[in-house]
Amino acid sequence: MPTSVILPTYSIGGWSANVDDDYGCRWVVTSQTLHGGAGRKLHATERPFGMGAYRARSYLTARSDIVQGWCQAPDFAGAAAAQDRLRGLFPDGAQLALVKADGLSTRQLLVELNSDAVKIEGWADAQGFDWQLPLYAADPRWLDTTVQTAGPVVVGGPSTDGLDWGGGGLDWASGGLDWGLSGNGGVLSLSNVGTAPTWPVFTIAGPLLNPMFTNPATGDQVAYTGTVEAGQTLVIDTSPFTRSVALNGVDRFGFLASAQWIEIPPGGQVTVQFSGTGAGTVTATWQHAYN
Structure with a gap:
């Protein structure tokens, strides 16, 4: 297991930096652009006959980062193997989690190799090299590696207690009004202590017909048309970077009647x-997000 020599440590897959690794190599980061945060995409048009500009909401840009440093190996063969490990970090072009641990928190950024190649410059003694790793993150947010959870809660329904006017008026013969317990439920409270927006994943367990999620403050709704049978699981991922709808792993995105993401x-x-018809439950999961 790699041993930390400097904080923070960085890791991608089986590779780590600011550590002594399992092969006897010391990897040290000398500079990086990861801590500066993402930029902003401005949407503004100059007012042709007035002061200033017309604007719309700005958003975080994707990030392009450089991490560079040096690696010292125990011998020539160890240095050659270390170079191979660095070059092979992204073998199939997929995104991987870059995990940063500073002793206070552990956060991750989904990255892939940028269009530039990994740069390696060997030392004269052949027992080490300088390296540079160009990274690209389509999602610019750092996410806590700890996943937050709310639920499970039972689906909410209309309240069945209160006044029943169906009989033509109030019947006081039983001694007055008995409000009982409210039949409403299915309320989830989701908080984000970070500095960037985040989006929940809803996992619904049947039996349930037409599950729906509503933000009462805005009226936004995510509504699914269909049945989730007992024993089935419907997963709705609302993140713009990983958005999906799957019933027992099968794509059901087309079954959304409303997609006003929360x-x-x-x-x-x-x-x-959370509402619907039946006795289903929902669990929400999310991660605090940071710029």
């Missing part, structure tokens, strides 16, 4: 009402 704002919280 965002958990930075430094805030959102209340979500």
Whole structure:
């Protein structure tokens, strides 16, 4: 297991930096652009006959980062093997989690190799090399590796207690009004202590017909048309970077009747009402997000 020599440590797959690794190599980061945060995409048009500009909401840009440093190996063969491990980090072009641990928190950024190649410059003694790793993150947010959870809660339904006017008026013969317990439920409270927005994943267990999620503050709704049978699981991922709808692993995105995605704002919280017909439950999961 790699041993930390400097904080923070960085790891991608089986490779780590600011550590002594399992092969006797010391990897040290000398510079990086990971800590500066993502930029902003501005949407503005100059006002032709007035002061200033017309603008719309700005958004975080994707990130292009450089991590560079040096590696010292025990011998020539160890240095050659270390170079191979670095070049082979992204063998199939997929995104991998870059995990940063600073002793206080552990966060991850999904990255892939940028269009530039990994740069390696060997030392004169052949027992080490300088390296540079160009990275690209389509999702610019750092996510806590700890997953937050709310639920499971039972589907909410209309309240059946209260006043029943169906008999033509109030019947006081029984001694007055008995409000009983509210039949409403299915309320989830989701909070995000980070500095960037994040989005929940809803996991619904049947039996349930036409599950729906509503943000009462905005009226936004995510509504699924169809049945989730007992023993089945419907997963709705609301993140714009991984958005999907799957019933027992089978794509059901086309079954959404409404897709007004529910965002958990930075430094805030959102209340979500879960409703439908049946006795199903839902669990929400999400991660705090940071710029």
